Amino acid sequence: MRNVGRVIFSTLACAALAAAVWSLMPATTHATAMLGVPSSQEATQQQSVSGKIASVEKNSFTLTVGQSQTSSEKQNLSQDPATPKTMKFQIDKNTAIEGSLKVGASADVTYRQEKGANIAISVHVTP
Numbered sequence: 001m002r003n004v005g006r007v008i009f010s011t012l013a014c015a016a017l018a019a020a021v022w023s024l025m026p027a028t029t030h031a032t033a034m035l036g037v038p039s040s041q042e043a044t045q046q047q048s049v050s051g052k053i054a055s056v057e058k059n060s061f062t063l064t065v066g067q068s069q070t071s072s073e074k075q076n077l078s079q080d081p082a083t084p085k086t087m088k089f090q091i092d093k094n095t096a097i098e099g100s101l102k103v104g105a106s107a108d109v110t111y112r113q114e115k116g117a118n119i120a121i122s123v124h125v126t127p
Helices: 002-035
Strands: 046-058 061-063 069-072 077-079 087-089 096-098 104-112 117-126
Touching: 046 087, 087 117
Parallel strands: 096 117
Antiparallel strands: 046 061, 046 069, 046 104, 061 087, 069 077, 104 117
């Protein structure tokens, strides 16, 4: 008789614990969505820009953006041709470079922003 009582009590305790855990999961997910916390994909959003290479260093290069466009997944920004803008890009071991980085060459750069720096993901250089 005692064993039957213990089994019933254990079963009810497990069911109550499972119900409590189950009810907390959606609330946590919903609260995160309501707070507008960005996912890791949005935090490392890829952007692209086209322009002329102004300078080349060992682990970086500078691109002058004038009559070209910069774009991202969420928005398209058109640059004013009268005000050229320079952007510096860091090159790491994962950067894919098509062509040769030379001053004056045109380049299409896909990049991400990380800790305030533009990290080049891919660079397509055309002479």
